[in-house]
Amino acid sequence: MEADLQAHVAFFLSGKANTPDLEVIDRLELRPALFAAYRDLTRLRYDFPLILVAGQPDGIYVESLSGLIDGILDKIAHGGDADRIRKHVLRLERHIRAQAAAVKEGKLSTLWDKAAEELGKNDKPVAESLARARANLKIDGEVVDCDGAMPNKLIGHVWALAQARRARRFGEIVGRLVIKLSEILQADFANSNAGRSAANLERTFGSGPMDKFDFDVMSKLLCRSAPKENLSRSRKQRIESLLETLRAQRFFRSPHSTSDPFNFAFDSCGDAILAYRERLPKAIELAKAMAIGELEVRGEYSEAKHDRLFESFGESGLDPREMDFFPDYLVRVQAERLPGGELGALTEIMSLNLPIKVLVQTDDVIEESPIGNGHLAFALRSRQLARMALGMVGVFVVQAPASALYQLRGKVMRGLDYSGPALFSVFSGVAKGQGCLPPYLIGAAALESRVFPAFTMDPTAGDDWASRFSLEANPQPELDWPIHRVRYEDANGQSVAEERPFTLIDFVACDARYGKFFAAVAKSHWGDWLAEAGRLIGNEPRGDIDHIDSVPSLLMVAPDNRLQKVIVIEKIVREARRCLSMWNSLQELGGIHNSYTEKRLLQEKVAWEESGKAILAASAPTPETAPAAVPPPSPAVGAASTESEADKTSDEAYIETPRCASCNECVQVNGKMFAYDGNKQAYIKDLSAGTYAQLVEAAENCQVAIIHPGKPRNANEPGLDELIKRAEAFQKTEV
Numbered sequence: 001m002e003a004d005l006q007a008h009v010a011f012f013l014s015g016k017a018n019t020p021d022l023e024v025i026d027r028l029e030l031r032p033a034l035f036a037a038y039r040d041l042t043r044l045r046y047d048f049p050l051i052l053v054a055g056q057p058d059g060i061y062v063e064s065l066s067g068l069i070d071g072i073l074d075k076i077a078h079g080g081d082a083d084r085i086r087k088h089v090l091r092l093e094r095h096i097r098a099q100a101a102a103v104k105e106g107k108l109s110t111l112w113d114k115a116a117e118e119l120g121k122n123d124k125p126v127a128e129s130l131a132r133a134r135a136n137l138k139i140d141g142e143v144v145d146c147d148g149a150m151p152n153k154l155i156g157h158v159w160a161l162a163q164a165r166r167a168r169r170f171g172e173i174v175g176r177l178v179i180k181l182s183e184i185l186q187a188d189f190a191n192s193n194a195g196r197s198a199a200n201l202e203r204t205f206g207s208g209p210m211d212k213f214d215f216d217v218m219s220k221l222l223c224r225s226a227p228k229e230n231l232s233r234s235r236k237q238r239i240e241s242l243l244e245t246l247r248a249q250r251f252f253r254s255p256h257s258t259s260d261p262f263n264f265a266f267d268s269c270g271d272a273i274l275a276y277r278e279r280l281p282k283a284i285e286l287a288k289a290m291a292i293g294e295l296e297v298r299g300e301y302s303e304a305k306h307d308r309l310f311e312s313f314g315e316s317g318l319d320p321r322e323m324d325f326f327p328d329y330l331v332r333v334q335a336e337r338l339p340g341g342e343l344g345a346l347t348e349i350m351s352l353n354l355p356i357k358v359l360v361q362t363d364d365v366i367e368e369s370p371i372g373n374g375h376l377a378f379a380l381r382s383r384q385l386a387r388m389a390l391g392m393v394g395v396f397v398v399q400a401p402a403s404a405l406y407q408l409r410g411k412v413m414r415g416l417d418y419s420g421p422a423l424f425s426v427f428s429g430v431a432k433g434q435g436c437l438p439p440y441l442i443g444a445a446a447l448e449s450r451v452f453p454a455f456t457m458d459p460t461a462g463d464d465w466a467s468r469f470s471l472e473a474n475p476q477p478e479l480d481w482p483i484h485r486v487r488y489e490d491a492n493g494q495s496v497a498e499e500r501p502f503t504l505i506d507f508v509a510c511d512a513r514y515g516k517f518f519a520a521v522a523k524s525h526w527g528d529w530l531a532e533a534g535r536l537i538g539n540e541p542r543g544d545i546d547h548i549d550s551v552p553s554l555l556m557v558a559p560d561n562r563l564q565k566v567i568v569i570e571k572i573v574r575e576a577r578r579c580l581s582m583w584n585s586l587q588e589l590g591g592i593h594n595s596y597t598e599k600r601l602l603q604e605k606v607a608w609e610e611s612g613k614a615i616l617a618a619s620a621p622t623p624e625t626a627p628a629a630v631p632p633p634s635p636a637v638g639a640a641s642t643e644s645e646a647d648k649t650s651d652e653a654y655i656e657t658p659r660c661a662s663c664n665e666c667v668q669v670n671g672k673m674f675a676y677d678g679n680k681q682a683y684i685k686d687l688s689a690g691t692y693a694q695l696v697e698a699a700e701n702c703q704v705a706i707i708h709p710g711k712p713r714n715a716n717e718p719g720l721d722e723l724i725k726r727a728e729a730f731q732k733t734e735v
Contacts, residue, residue, distance in 0.1 A: 008530070015569040022519040028564075030509070032554060032557075033488065047406040050063065050150075052141045052142045053139050056161075062157070068137075072133050085132065089129060089133045091119060092112070096111050100145045108139070112137065116134065147430065148439065151405065151424075155332065155359045156265070163327050166327060177297065181246075234303065238292070238301075242293050249282075262327075264328070269342050269358060272331045276356065280318075284314030330358075331356060346358060346385075350423065353420045355419060358423050359424045360426070363428050365382070366378060386455075396460075398424045399424075400447070401447050402428050403429060408473055414460070427443055428443070431511065442510065453583060455471050455590070465591075477592060482502050503579075504572070504576040505534070509566065517572050518569075523565075531552060653695055654684060655674075655708070662682070673695075693717070699730040
């Protein structure tokens with residue numbers, strides 16, 4: 001046993017598997033135990049594939065296939081045949097999902113009809129159910145699965161709809177101005193001698209027999225009686241110039257335009273900035289024409305007043321209200337292209353508040369660090385980019401793996417509608433070393449492991465961080481790592497259920513490129529020292545081989561569903577600590593476990609307790625006036641025990657609840673054994689819900705040393721001798 005421990009510690013520290021019971025996992029095709037249930041996503045109901053809804057700029061722009069099917073079933077699955085219809089339509093959904101995963105593209109109507117034809121070919125009841133469902137299909141659009149092309153398609157689709165709404169509003173304004181200004185010129189011409197000429201009268205009089213009508217006489221009569229208040233030469237020239245500018249604009253396609261519109265979608269930040277600068281004078285000229293045109297249409301333009309005012313129009317650029325009339329620019333770029341000039345251009349976009357939306361897609365979040373020597377960098381570029389964007393005022397930021405984009409679809413639309421710069425940092429899940437794992441699962445794992453956390457910064461949501469910044473799309477955002485239950489059968493065929501965190505270590509273990517950092521342990525060499533890796537990440541690193549008594553391990557599953565225990569080298573544990581530290585920083589930005597707030601609360605709590613002690617001391621009765629003792633009240637059901645410390649014995653585990661600093665350490669160890677009372681102070685809720693090892697671990701993690709493990713309840717628990725020795729430092733000393 002001692003030899004096994006030393007061999008495993010040696011691998012932990014050096015990464016060298018020098019014994020036959022250890023095998024590096026780079027060729028074993030293992031996956032974390034929490035992934036075991038997700039081998040074939042086409043048979044599961046989840047957000048993907050998505051339908052990019054066409055033709056609805058003001059309506060639903062993206063829909064989940066599962067959500068669409070549920071909506072249709074709500075309409076048609078009623079009565080005695082409801083179960084049959086539901087079963088048939090859900091079969092159709094699985095078929096469409098499989099098609100989308102295979103062909104990667106296609107319209108919903110096409111995939112639907114193909115699937116319905118195949119399923120209902122020789123089955124009339126199925127055909128009837130699917131026909132009823134098809135009659136209630138009211139939308140269509142491209143079907144996209146969660147793959148490397150999806151972020152580009154989704155962002156491009158939503159951006160195009162946002163521009164369509166702007167184009168419609170712009171067209172209404174410019175179209176009205178063109179008509180009204182043209183009418184002013186037409187009225188002026190109609191009142192001129194040229195407009196009242198015999199030839200023009202005959203041309204505009206209409207159809208019908210005009211043989212006996214003398215247009216020359218009519219022209220003379222009209223010219224003698226015509227008003228002399230025609231447009232001034234300067235006003236006529238101004239209106240003609242306005243019409244020329246409005247008709248020549250190339251920012252939107254319009255029936256009044258005489259040129260093809262500009263392109264606003266780019267694959268380079270530098271190209272987008274160059275186009276913006278080249279077009280800015282034309283945008284200023286058009287905005288100026290629109291402002292003057294409004295005054296002319298209302299008859300309010302005064303040359304004495306407005307000529308000088310409009311001479312300096314746009315010298316400082318256009319303000320956000322004026323820029324809101326124009327299209328936004330879209331840039332879609334790969335993260336690996338950012339170093340160098342592209343990063344500088346992106347920084348310029350954000351710092352100058354240019355109306356440019358940028359999608360930065362990351363395909364691999366595990367890469368060699370710039371310092372080399374085997375060091376790894378996890379989401380290095382995206383972290384730098386996101387931190388930079390958060391530090392700039394007025395940038396709308398959405399960071400998320402592609403698997404979470406549907407969940408954040410409302411924020412995506414708000415970002416693309418936003419008048420200033422917006423950054424969309426997306427991890428596609430298409431990593432090089434993930435083997436057969438689908439991108440959706442890899443993206444979800446990056447989110448769960450805090451390697452690529454999701455967050456949003458919405459400058460329009462309020463004036464403070466609490467309003468603008470959100471971590472709501474992350475699983476269990478209040479915890480260091482999400483906790484999930486894993487079920488398996490032990491060597492005796494008994495079902496075992498454990499709660500385990502999903503950490504950066506689990507995420508890296510999915511990648512065959514880094515299998516050399518992990519070693520599977522032969523089952524005959526498993527021991528109590530193989531501790532759950534997530535529990536050890538928060539411990540202080542210990543590099544002295546003579547004092548290491550536990551080695552971090554993961555539960556993984558082989559292709560044949562056999563459970564494996566895998567140990568990991570210290571380098572990955574250090575990276576997990578760094579990842580956790582960065583996640584804790586994001587939590588503080590999001591108002592979760594804010595260190596300033598918790599420190600202030602602790603200070604207030606101590607001050608309140610000291611004040612209470614002083615009041616009690618001042619009001620304590622003298623022995624002569626002391627009242628008769630009364631029995632203490634019974635504790636309320638579900639509340640923390642109020643039993644005094646004097647009544648405790650050294651055999652009982654207990655917590656000094658009034659001294660609890662609400663640090664969450666014990667609850668994170670076992671949320672069923674430990675709980676908070678109404679004052680958010682910890683107590684032992686159920687000793688039978690955990691092990692003595694968890695009691696000791698919680699005592700060691702407690703920041704104010706108020707957890708006393710007592711004596712073990714289960715004499716057969718492994719490793720008791722060591723646990724009792726560790727617990728001695730936390731037992732209550734009898735006086």
